[in-house]
Amino acid sequence: MHIADGFLSPEVCVATGVVAAGALAYSLRQLEQTVSSRTIPLTGMLAALIFAGQMVKFPLPFVPAYGHLLGGVLAAIVAGPWAGCVAISLVLLLQMALFADGGWLSYGANVLNMGVVGSIGGYAVFAAVRRLVPGHRGIVFGSVVAAWVSVVAASALFCIEFALSHPGGGFSLPTVVALMTSFHSLIGVGEALITGGIISYVVAQRPDLIDAAARPAGAVAGVGRLVGIGSVAALLIAAFVAPFATEGADGLEAVAKQAAFDSLEHPPRVLVLDDYSVPLPGVGLSHQFWQRLSVSVAGVFGTGCILGMTWMFGRLVKRTLPATEGGHGG
Amino acid sequence: MSHASVPILKVEHLSYRYPTGQTALTDVSFLVGMHEVVGLVGPNGAGKTTLLLHLNGLLTGVRAATPGPATSPEPAHAVEVLGMQVVPANFPEIRRIVGFLFQDPDDQLFCPTVGDDVAFGPLNLGFPRDEVRSRVSRTLEAVGLTGFENRVPQQLSFGERRRVCLAGVLACEPDLLALDEPSSNLDPRSRRRLIDILKACQAAQVVASHDLELILELCGRVIVLDQGRIQADGPTRDLLSNERLMRSHGLEVPLSIQYGLEAGVRPVSDP
Amino acid sequence: MAVDFLDRYSRGSTWCHRWPARLKIVLTLAVIVAVVLLPISLWPIHGCLACLIFAAHAVADIPLSYLLRRVALLLPVVLLMALCVPLSRGFSGGWELASALVARALLTFLAALWLVNTTPFDRLLAAFRQLGMPRSFVVLLAFTYRYLFVVFDELARMRTAQRARTFGRRSPWAVWNSTVQLVAMLLIRSLNRSERVHQAMLSRGWQGEFRTID
Numbered sequence: 001m002h003i004a005d006g007f008l009s010p011e012v013c014v015a016t017g018v019v020a021a022g023a024l025a026y027s028l029r030q031l032e033q034t035v036s037s038r039t040i041p042l043t044g045m046l047a048a049l050i051f052a053g054q055m056v057k058f059p060l061p062f063v064p065a066y067g068h069l070l071g072g073v074l075a076a077i078v079a080g081p082w083a084g085c086v087a088i089s090l091v092l093l094l095q096m097a098l099f100a101d102g103g104w105l106s107y108g109a110n111v112l113n114m115g116v117v118g119s120i121g122g123y124a125v126f127a128a129v130r131r132l133v134p135g136h137r138g139i140v141f142g143s144v145v146a147a148w149v150s151v152v153a154a155s156a157l158f159c160i161e162f163a164l165s166h167p168g169g170g171f172s173l174p175t176v177v178a179l180m181t182s183f184h185s186l187i188g189v190g191e192a193l194i195t196g197g198i199i200s201y202v203v204a205q206r207p208d209l210i211d212a213a214a215r216p217a218g219a220v221a222g223v224g225r226l227v228g229i230g231s232v233a234a235l236l237i238a239a240f241v242a243p244f245a246t247e248g249a250d251g252l253e254a255v256a257k258q259a260a261f262d263s264l265e266h267p268p269r270v271l272v273l274d275d276y277s278v279p280l281p282g283v284g285l286s287h288q289f290w291q292r293l294s295v296s297v298a299g300v301f302g303t304g305c306i307l308g309m310t311w312m313f314g315r316l317v318k319r320t321l322p323a324t325e326g327g328h329g330g
Numbered sequence: 331m332s333h334a335s336v337p338i339l340k341v342e343h344l345s346y347r348y349p350t351g352q353t354a355l356t357d358v359s360f361l362v363g364m365h366e367v368v369g370l371v372g373p374n375g376a377g378k379t380t381l382l383l384h385l386n387g388l389l390t391g392v393r394a395a396t397p398g399p400a401t402s403p404e405p406a407h408a409v410e411v412l413g414m415q416v417v418p419a420n421f422p423e424i425r426r427i428v429g430f431l432f433q434d435p436d437d438q439l440f441c442p443t444v445g446d447d448v449a450f451g452p453l454n455l456g457f458p459r460d461e462v463r464s465r466v467s468r469t470l471e472a473v474g475l476t477g478f479e480n481r482v483p484q485q486l487s488f489g490e491r492r493r494v495c496l497a498g499v500l501a502c503e504p505d506l507l508a509l510d511e512p513s514s515n516l517d518p519r520s521r522r523r524l525i526d527i528l529k530a531c532q533a534a535q536v537v538a539s540h541d542l543e544l545i546l547e548l549c550g551r552v553i554v555l556d557q558g559r560i561q562a563d564g565p566t567r568d569l570l571s572n573e574r575l576m577r578s579h580g581l582e583v584p585l586s587i588q589y590g591l592e593a594g595v596r597p598v599s600d601p
Numbered sequence: 602m603a604v605d606f607l608d609r610y611s612r613g614s615t616w617c618h619r620w621p622a623r624l625k626i627v628l629t630l631a632v633i634v635a636v637v638l639l640p641i642s643l644w645p646i647h648g649c650l651a652c653l654i655f656a657a658h659a660v661a662d663i664p665l666s667y668l669l670r671r672v673a674l675l676l677p678v679v680l681l682m683a684l685c686v687p688l689s690r691g692f693s694g695g696w697e698l699a700s701a702l703v704a705r706a707l708l709t710f711l712a713a714l715w716l717v718n719t720t721p722f723d724r725l726l727a728a729f730r731q732l733g734m735p736r737s738f739v740v741l742l743a744f745t746y747r748y749l750f751v752v753f754d755e756l757a758r759m760r761t762a763q764r765a766r767t768f769g770r771r772s773p774w775a776v777w778n779s780t781v782q783l784v785a786m787l788l789i790r791s792l793n794r795s796e797r798v799h800q801a802m803l804s805r806g807w808q809g810e811f812r813t814i815d
Contacts, residue, residue, distance in 0.1 A: 004679060005633055005713070006705025028737055037809035038799045041440070044744035045795035048752045051745070053784050056756070059776050069784065078792070086738075090745045097725050098607055100671075100713040103706075105633055166698060175689035183681075197781035202789060208349070209792050388800045422806060430804035436751045437797040442723055442743040449814045454806035462814055482723070484750040502805060 002095070003110055003158060005103025009165035016161060017108025023116045024089050030082035043083040046075050047090035054091070058194055067190035072118030073147040074195050077126060077139070077210065078202075084119035109161055113154040122150035139210055140200045147195035148188040155184035336413070337361040338427075338506050338534045339385065344408035346380060346391030346558075354380045355558045357394045358408075362506070362534055369549035369566060370538040373580030377558040378538040379433070382508045384409050385536065386428040387416045411506065426455055429504030429533070433511040435491035436483075444470070444486075444494050445479030451502040469497040473527055489520030496527065507535040513544050542584040546570055554579055607749065610663050610718040617661040617719045622728035629716040633709045641701035647708065654711045661719045671714060672707065679706045722746055740811045751794070756787055 008016070031039050050071035057066035071091070076084030089111045095101040102110050129142035159177040203210055339362035346355040355377050362368050370378050383389040393408035409416040411424050432438045441447035445466055452462040470478055473493040483491060492512070499507065512528065513521045521544070528535065528548055539545055545552055545566060552569050554562040556579040562569050569575060571587045585591075611618075617625075632650060639646055658668060683702040686695040717725075726746070730739045763783060771779075 004675065004706040005709035006637055006707075007682065007702055010634060010637055024738075025735070028735065032737060032809070037803075037807065038796070040741070040809070041744065041798045041802065042792070042795045044741050045748055045752075045791050045798065047741070047745040048748040049788055049791040051749055052752045052756050053787065056780060056784055058780050059773055074788075078788070086741065090738075090741055093742060094722075094745060094749070096713070097717055097722060100710060100717050103633070103709055104630060104713055104716075105637065105709075171686040171689045171695050171698065176685050179685045179688060180682075194781065194784075197778075198785040198788060201782060201785035205785070206789055206792075209789065383800070386804055388803060421803075422808070425804060425806045428804075430801070432797065432801050432804075434797070437794060438801040440744060440747060440798050440802065442726070442747050446814065450802075450807070451805035453812040453814065454808065459814060466814075483747065498805065 002092070002102035003106040003113070003161075005105045007103075007165070008106055008109055008161055010105065012161050012165045013105040013108060016106075016112045020089075020108040020111035020116060023085065023120070024111060027082040027085040027089075027120075031086060039079065039083055042079050043087050044090070046079050046083065047087040047094070050075055050087060051091050051094060058190070060190065067187070067194070069194045069198075070114065070118065070151065070191050071195075072114055073122035073126065073143060073150050073191075074198060076119040076123035077143055077146075077199060081120045081123035084123060085115045088115035088119050109158070113157050113161075117154050117157055118150040121153060122146040125149045136203050136207065139203055140196055143199040144192045144196035148185070148192040151188035151191045152181050152185050155180045155187075336364065338364050338366075338412055339536070340410040340413075341381075341384070342408050342410075343394040344381075344384060344391045345394040346377075346384065346389060353558055355384075355391060358555075358558075358560055360553060360560065360563060362536060364505075365532060365534050366551065367535040367537065367549045369545035369552035370536055370555060371540070371542065371545060371552060371581060372555035372561075376555045376579075378555055379510055380558075381555065382430070382510055382536065382538055384416070385411070385506070385508045386425050386430055387418070387421050388430075390416070426502055427504055428506045428508060429499035429502055431492075431496055431499050431507065431509045431512055433514060435488065435495045438495040438498065439483045439491055442482060443479065444475070444481045444483065447483070447494060448479075448498045448501050451498055455502060465501045465503075466497075469501040470494075472500060472530075473497045474523060487520075489516050489523070492516065492520070492524065493527070496524070500531070505533050507531065507533045509535060509537045509539075511539055511541075512537065513539060513541045542570055542581065543586060546584050546586065554581075556580070607753075608721055610661070610667070611721045613662055613719070615660060615662050615719075617657065617715075620719070622720045622724040623731060625716055625720055626725070626728055626732070629712050632712045636705050636708045636712070641697070641704065647704060651708055651711075654708065654715060657715050658711070661715060663715070663718050668711065668714070672710070675706070675710055679703055736811065736813075740813075748791075748794075752787065752791060755790060756783075759783055759786065 031043060050069070053069045053071060053074075055068070057068060060067050072084065072088050075087040078084075079087065092102055092107065092110050092114065096104060096107060096110075123146065126142040126146040129145050130138045132138070133141045156177060159173065159180050162176065163173045199210065341361075342359045344355055344358040345353075347353050358377075358381060360368075370381065372378055380389060384391055387409075391408060407415040407417055411420075411427055414420045414424060416424055439447050441450055448466045448469060449462050452465050457465070466479065467476070470476055473496055475490065475493055475497065478486075478490075478494070483494070486494065496512075507528075509528070512524055516524060521541075525544060525547060528537075535548070537545060537548060549566050551564065552562075552566040553560055554569060554575065561579055562572075562575055567587070570584055573583050576583050632654065636647065636650055641647070658665075680703065683699040683706075686699045686702070687693075689695065720728075723743075723746075726739060726743060729742075730736070760783065763779060767779070
């Protein structure tokens with residue numbers, strides 16, 4: 001997940017650095033102004049924990065490889081979005097300064113993608129799901145959905161940064177987005193499983209640790225609902241509608257054109273079926289095909305996994321929490 | 331020396347429940363005089379640490395209603411340090427007076443270097459930088475770690491880390507020390523060194539420990555705590571040699587009493 | 602100690618290790634910016650920079666095997682990302698950009714690796730503060746670095762205990778489950794510890810503001 005130096009142009013590094021510094025400064029201010037001075041050691045400890053947790057290997061099912069925790073959403077749920085963002089930034093800086101993981105110039109972009117979007121954005125999604133699903137089950141559902149969304153959103157953001165770094169640089173942006181997001185939707189499934197597993201264990205053992213922090217507080221609650229519902233909707237739309245809507249390399253233009261003219265003449269469904277009947281291996285592998293296929297795979301697979309996981313965690317939580325349900329919903 | 335005219339610590343009818351509803355302390359009352367060293371013994375879960383955490387306001391229990399006829403509403407605060415109630419307004423002053431040594435040195439050693447850590451307390455008390463520096467070197471010398479200012483905690487042994495913690499507490503020059511298991515996990519030499527440091531210390535002390543030999547050696551008076559209540563309070567030798575009392579609260583008569591060795595006198599010659 | 606991998610070579614004593622940290626940060630960043638800014642068509646310059654970086658590693662006594670191992674770990678990720686470019690055009694172009702990306706990523710990585718392996722973290726931290734990083738962030742970084750060692754020790758102890766209790770082959774599900782439990786337990790313990798650390802800070806008069814001796 002760490003962006004190495006060399007992928008982003010210095011201009012983009014500076015721009016993302018400025019945005020990340022602003023967000024980080026705001027988060028730090030929020031931390032310092034919290035009522036309880038407890039958040040300061042909590043944030044540092046959480047950063048140390050996530051650093052260590054990222055080194056624990058999780059065996060992946062069916063393939064002989066390992067996955068690991070990223071932790072943005074986990075940190076945000078345990079300590080709140082601002083502390084989560086700061087904790088992830090601390091982890092990223094330590095990894096950069098101890099192991100050279102993640103580029104020095106790309107630090108801003110990494111903070112933006114994983115700390116700001118991963119933690120604050122992830123928390124917004126989490127808060128939105130918590131509104132919809134009450135009780136401890138909502139906490140676990142929320143963590144699963146937010147973890148997946150945060151990973152995919154971070155990868156999409158990386159693609160945008162990458163595209164801005166290489167204007168007119170010999171690749172098609174929608175396809176790169178499609179490839180990156182479909183690849184990261186798999187990583188996201190791992191992250192969602194790990195985060196959901198950890199959160200459901202903690203909720204079962206020490207619900208008090210999560211409850212205090214998971215109460216959507218102040219500004220984030222309101223913004224969280226909007227951003228959360230918005231981003232979930234946007235992702236679902238991106239996953240399901242994007243392959244049907246983007247025609248050709250220039251997606252936006254195509255959408256506009258289609259919306260204006262094409263849809264009047266013939267519905268897009270037909271058009272897509274026409275295209276899909278073409279590809280034979282090696283012959284018709286146009287980039288549109290790759291693009292549609294991977295975006296669809298990302299969307300359908302990701303959404304299916306999320307549904308499956310929420311169902312599974314629902315059962316797990318139901319089993320481990322006989323009586324402590326209810327009374328926590330917003 | 332015990333029960334001097336102005337007690338440094340006064341605990342009256344202190345009761346505390348955990349947030350989970352479990353009772354931790356019930357109607358605990360005792361006084362600690364100036365320069366008095368009091369032992370606090372009892373089985374695991376007796377409430378020793380919980381009681382210590384009340385001494386500087388880290389936990390705030392309630393004053394239990396006194397049994398008998400209802401009197402005028404009592405002040406709600408059960409703990410007083412040098413006549414000051416342990417309430418948030420007094421916390422800065424009380425935390426200067428009461429020094430707290432935690433059981434796990436890693437909980438207390440949170441700064442990147444030994445020097446920073448020992449300086450943490452004095453800096454918070456607002457002393458000028460020069461005074462802080464001299465206090466750091468003075469207290470490090472007192473615990474036998476002269477010149478350790480730039481060492482990092484993860485490279486120290488357990489005993490050294492505990493002594494750095496003690497230095498961090500002593501640097502605030504407290505008048506009352508709350509010590510939670512000061513000798514746990516120490517090898518005999520580190521334990522002996524710690525006892526010597528504590529003996530040289532002028533502050534009043536409340537020592538919670540399972541190490542009854544240490545209690546016998548350090549404390550003139552001991553409080554037996556079990557199930558959140560004070561079960562006995564009196565001279566150390568009398569209580570610790572009372573076999574029935576010790577047995578019934580999960581403790582043992584120390585070997586040095588069983589075998590008639592005087593506390594503090596080491597029969598084996600020390601090279 | 603289980604965690605000496607955190608600073609393996611940075612506590613060496615070569616000529617490079619003795620340079621001031623600020624100078625090394627500025628030098629490394631200059632090399633990185635040069636690698637990123639120069640067009641890849643000027644490849645001889647990149648080659649010279651590569652030689653410079655390797656020479657610096659050699660002077661700092663950083664073994665080649667370590668460099669190769671780290672590069673071997675980084676390379677798959679970089680290749681995968683870079684391959685997205687030609688893949689997006691059905692392998693009909695974009696190879697120049699992809700190879701430029703790989704070359705730049707490797708060179709900048711090696712330069713950064715030299716910096717972090719010649720400068721211990723506490724020196725870097727002091728340099729960060731001198732270079733204007735906000736004090737609260739520096740303090741948090743120092744705190745996190747301090748507790749990395751404690752958390753890693755705790756993790757190692759828990760793993761040993763877990764290994765002592767498990768025998769024979771286990772199903773992937775059981776392995777997964779026990780790993781989740783391991784991290785979750787570590788989380789709970791760390792949160793409990795942060796509570797105790799907070800109490801210890803309050804006990805020494807902390808009121809939410811960090812002061813430093815210098």
